[in-house]
Amino acid sequence: MASIKELQNRIDLHDLADRLGLKRGKGANANYHSPHHPDKSPSIGIKKDGRSFVDYSGGDSPHSKGSCIDLIMWVQGITDIGEAMSELHDMYAIPRDKKQQPDDPPAEKSLAEFIADRCIGQALEVREYLNGRGISDLVIDRAIKAKTLGFNSHTSKKVKSGEVGHGGPAAAFIVRHPTTNAVLSVDLRFLDPAINGDVKTQSHGEKFGVLWCSDWKRLKGAARVYIVESATNALSIETADPKAVVIALRGLGNVDLCDWSFLRGKHVIICLDNDQPFADGHKMAGHRPGPEAAWKLIEKMVSLNIGAMLVDQVDWKDEDDEPINDVNDMLKDIGPEKLRAALDKFEPWLIPGLPAEAGTQGKKRVYLPGHDFAQYWKFRVRTDFTNYIGKTEEKDGEDGEKIKTPIYMDLAGFRVASLSRVSVASATSTMTGDPDNQPAVYFSVSVQTPRHGPVLQRRVMQDEQLHNIDGWKKFGPVWNPGTFSRMVNILERTADLGARHAANFVGLAWRDGELIVNEGPDCYFTEPDKQCPYHNLTFPTGTKREARQVITAFQGTFKRNAALLPLVWSLGGHLKALLGFWPHMMIQSDKGSGKSTLIKRLERAIGMTMFSGQSLQTEFRLLTSISHTSHPVGWEELSARRQEVIDKAVGMLQENYQYTVTRRGTDMTEYLLAAPVLLAGEDVPVRSLLGKIIRTDLTGKKGPMMPDDLPRFPVRSWLEFLAKLSKAEVLERYRQVREMCLGASRASGDDDGALRMSGNYAAVFLSWQLLCEYAGIPPDQGDFDGDLFETMNRHIGETSADREPWVWIMETALSEIAAGRFSYPHAWETVGEPRLLVRTSHIMDHISSSSALREKWNGLPVKSDRVFKKQMINAGVIDGEPCERTIHNRRVSNLQAMPLAKLEQFGLFATPTSVKED
Structure with missing residues (x-):
């Protein structure tokens, strides 16, 4: 990071004041108004050298006078000098790579910056040249004030006059960064090109x-x-x-x-x-x-x-x-x-750049056959309206000649800006970057309407929809359908113009083998409001300083990083295109713990959508809420829905842990299930999802409220940072992080479910490391890694039994036996070690045939007696070989013996009854 001395030497306080939004009084040398209190006359003065300022109104802040560091701390309320320096680095695009020592000399300016400073110093000399080209003084003065216009008089001592590179008097146009205002380049326009070897223009810097x-x-x-x-x-x-x-x-x-x-x-x-x-x-x-x-x-x-x-x-x-x-x-x-x-x-032409007048010179933008060109001249467009020439009238001119006058008629209340062919990448290619073998071809129609102003309205159509006038009427009125169809027929010739490849995915995705940041407007959905919850989303933008502010606020609002964990998980969801998976998340809390408030702040911070339980009543609504995006969504109070809805929701979450393609409707509309889901509620039914979910617990950890003016996290910039990473690099880093998490995990090597859970938390830890690199914060800030490992181990320990489907089945069976509803033969042995004797096939038959247990049966991931028995044997719950007993005067064979002590190890507690045996 640059030293304080270097920043003071490089930054002009007048320029900084403009960027900070300080209002200046009238006059070239006027002071600035204070941002903290009303002042009738400007009270902030900047010295002639532009390197120091003072608040003449007597501000009580220690930073109300001083250098650029003090100015930004005073205006923005920053209390940490390091944070102020970091903000100046971001604002002026000053690299942080080199660590400056306090006594180091200021870093050398780039050639473009050096030339720009020299040209700005003699900017007034450019006036004569530009006045000669018709440019007004008002425009010249405004550009000079913005430091984008100057004058160069430098000539090279090494290159002779008349040779290329000699230089000479030139108007200098200074190219600056749109956001930081940093000098990127200087373009020179020589007044006398002859002394510069007949070279009219020259550029120094980025081109x-x-x-x-x-x-x-x-x-x-x-x-x-x-x-x-x-x-x-x-x-x-x-x-x-x-x-x-x-x-x-x-x-x-x-x-x-x-x-x-x-x-x-x-x-x-x-x-x-x-x-x-x-x-x-x-x-x-x-x-x-x-x-x-x-x-x-x-x-x-x-x-x-x-x-x-x-x-x-x-x-x-x-x-x-x-x-x-x-x-x-x-x-x-x-x-x-x-x-x-x-x-x-x-x-006025229907196809921009293609005149309807015969004899136009040069290459044509598109070729129209004679029968189309003979009709093309009739159509005329305005910004958001379309006319056509319905007929021509002949009138007598002054010299007796007949003059043909076109009669314009209204055709459509909008303008068709484009009709282009779009090749949409397949789901596999979008998620993995593999070569695309199944692209879908659509036609994109872009239309400008009066009600939407300059924003084009897009609709994606298939072949059979192009000449369906009812579809076009959704844009606006079509007064002459027949003529309009002829116009569309001509526009079909332009399908190759602007033809493009696209990916129907909002977030980080692959297109043509390259990682891209795809937003809602970049996609081409045939039914956008149904296919993707973020079909019109543009990601929040901002600076890295704002990213640090958001991270710090979430880290402080709940103790032990309980609130930061959902933020890191949410932002890391876009790593799915690189890792191939991403876990879901569950937020646990008691009433009044601040869960709802935290979720609302998370929604605002990253532009996430939480779906209420009322909007998740059907399978189709669940499907549309998680399709075609890696930006997270939230489901509220899923446990309050019907069991049928819960079972379908859990099944979808199982599938979009990675990604799954499904098609619905008569036209087989494609849905790519991929969105990570945040599950919120007091009792989230996720027993079958334990290997694909992480969690955080807010109970008893509430801290100070986050500020109301907290900025949004710059998601767009974060995704652009991720897009620059290579897949191999990210996968290698994940392997390293996973080994670290496995080393800190309480999971044994034989517990596959626990190993997968550790891998899920490892993915979130990788997201944290990348966030630290992006935002410029130390990875050990707030002991995030320690709290993450503790949460992981508690999650693994508390769910050791719940991870096994056989446990859920036995839990139901023991409840049925205790209630006297289990009619199949079974026995309790009390001699020696207490045991339950029952056939596993009878347990499965009872649950499947009982109408009261129908919903539980539908939600079970295991429905086979063979798999159920195998899981129990692997867990060591079945004791010895199958045995035979007489129960109720009937001899029953092939009974499995289940010691009650072993069942209790998995949280299963039986209620033995006295059964008389023969």
Whole structure:
């Protein structure tokens, strides 16, 4: 971790104050308002060097003046210096790898940071160049203030003028991280390329997957976002519309390299360069780089359910009727007011990027046969509406010529943004990463409607559903079904555009042999509300500091880590894709122990869903609550349900300890049972699940309440951390941890059930170790491992008898014998060692044939006399060979002798009755 001195040297307090949300007074050198009390005039001053501050209102905190460490401690209420330093590391993306000594010199800045500082120092010199390109002073000043714009005058002493690398005067566009604001790269645009060997642009730092924005903070509240190729084009749009938020690609390759999910919920307008086709003879003859990149970008947006439109550039021509290439050229040609109007004119074509006008130059986005192209020109779209040309009327013009006027008619109250083919990975491939031999092919339809704004609505259809107008009417009105069907028929030609592979699984999953973080919107369910409880879930995001806060709060609210254990179990459930299994969990507590409060806090912290007992009344509801996800779900008060429901629930929990595929309904809809389940209640019926469940007990361990303003755990970031791990590495670490747990376990090597229980707790211990690595906390914090081993051994010890199905059967049989309902021959021997003499087959026959015991019989995992007898022999409960006795004047053979003392060792207590023997 960087030293305090290094942090003080690297961090500018004005920048830190902005990130902490402090409001500044008016004026370039104004102070900041206090975050802790109202002040009419700003009371926080930052010195000229930007390295220290003071609260002039006389704050009584010891940190109300000082360096960056004191500022973040004072504003956020942090009391630990180490935590404050860790937060600054996260905020500024400063690596923790090197351990700095107190007297170490500050770490050297990267080349990009060094160049950025130099360019920011002379930023005002860029004004003349940008004014010459039509950029307004308002936009220039705003970018300079955000430190994303500067000026470079450096020239190399080693490289001669006129050679590549000499440098010279250049506008500097400083690329910063969207969250941390750290400098990632500096792009230079040379004013005189000739002295730099005719090289116009040069980039220092990260190039791929990194975007430029004049001020990332403005993105959060923006409803509309423009995407252009260069920073100059971005500033040109801001000149035309100062409220606009614009992102520059910095290279067309970044279309494929960037994660565009941060634009969800925003209306995206794409305006890349209006490149003309390469001439014949060129290796890319006929291709248009700008428009073709825009097509890819449209596909990216549609896959993320982001509504996007292309700016119509067909009229971008100069006085000589020559095409204008980019936004900045348009700004200089027509001015900011007309440019703003031009940017509001979107392509009207049904297929984005495919004009309906004959003779369009360059490669076409998709080929339409003549009979389709003859109808294609009739359809026109707006952002969320569709028209068609129903007919044309002829009118006499001024010169006597006939003028044809199209008559537009309403077709649909929505816009079909995409119709694409989707290959969904099979369950086995999704859970294991194996090559996919059984992918399912569907068609994904994305539609933009007025009621949902820029968020596209997706529906997955099968072949026979594509031309079912009733299905389309679920999006909105369709006024002319026949014409609409013709339009869909044309859109079928675009099924290959945006065709993609997907995995129908929410959480950590495998797709094409790689681990991915899959959220609800990334899935393609045919019946999403039935197939997955998290079909619309996006995981909570945040910082590692917030992760540490959540872990600490859960560790402190109940003693001996009783509340932290469910949190670690919940987050570790996503390891199922790597380990192949994950245990369920049971929370035990007495009335008033805080169980319900803890579960609600767990729901809020990680975005988990608890299903009430009322919603689990049928097998189908149980099925839909645990399908297609490794994010945990909860079942409340399962013991209060009917025994039939309990038996079905337990059977499903047995199956989704690993994963199981089932299909339901006439259309055989697939359900992948995989979700770990949290069972809550005072009496959870889990006797047959003991080898597949862990537990925690809250009774008598209540501690202080968690704060109400506790942040959510950054689940998304945690899953991205897990996705970087290799399966072999995780399995090897699990083997090591399992050996450690077996060494600390009270289980003997002969008790297979106890060994499996130890393996379950080992998986949770592995989750804790990985969480410590992710959040940057020591593994021995709060003695979690000691409390986990104690809980494991108590669980193993208290359930030694319950793990054997024969015990449950004998418990029922002894109760029936004591109640006088067991009609089969049996005898009690009191001479010598007391024993019960009975046939095991008679016990099974009695339970199976008794109507009062029907539900118990249905819930038994063992229904065979052969297996029942074998388990009793292995447990050493049956004494010697079968014997023969006379009972009620009848000779009965093949009786098994069961010593009462041995039964008592398993918690089975008999009630002998006097039976007269002959």
